[in-house]
Amino acid sequence: MTGALLQVDGLTAGYGAAPVLHDVGLTVRPGEIVAVLGANGAGKTTLLRALSGLVRSSRGRVVFDGADLAGTKVEHLVRRGIAHVPEGRGVVTELTVDENLRLGGLWRRDRADARKALDEVYDLFPSLAQRRTFAGHQLSGGERQMLALGRALVGRPRLLLLDEPSLGLAPKVTGQIMALLRDLRERTGLAVLLVEQNVRSALSIADEGVVLALGRVVARNKASVLRDDADLRHAYLGF
Known part of the structure; x- marks a missing residue:
């Protein structure tokens, strides 16, 4: 894979005076699926909302395709090639x-x-x-x-920010959605930052995973490594 399409460094963001995210960093390369995992309240949805300009960050840097996104309006992010599919x-x-x-x-x-x-x-x-x-x-x-x-x-889009696509869906439909994401990545080079509670499904298609706990990154590695780390799975991923 080539260099980063999305680079997030030291991102701190939240609602009002209370930050939800603390010093978050991650990388998404072209054609890569990165899963963001963690329990309810870990900050996963806030992360996507901060990246798409819906939540203001207080510190950190977000770079997309070499351009710093600080102050970029939501509609301009879409024109740059970032699409956000929210939860619900x-x-x-x-x-x-x-x-x-x-x-x-x-x-x-x-x-x-x-x-x-x-x-x-x-x-x-x-x-x-x-x-x-x-x-x-x-x-x-x-x-x-x-x-x-x-x-x-x-x-x-070149980057899809996808929040909980399996929420409320039958396992068969969830499987179809995950297979589609993998197919789109392979055929079009679409990059995906995937927030997902269904950890097994997410790790089955992801290249890398980022685990959040209380708004902080506690693990960041290849999906296969996270899937095989029993201590990490039990502590943060619930299986």
């Missing part, structure tokens, strides 16, 4: 599948490629193609997750 899937339930997906490409100037990206998402998710006129509230939980992912992919 973030689908606009009143809009149809097609309208939700088109939202992901509204900012793009290349309209022909935006239409091509939309078609590619329908190829990735045939069930969405069959339901393109359905409203978001008519979809199953798995279909809503696919829709949220698809909307992010219409923007052709």
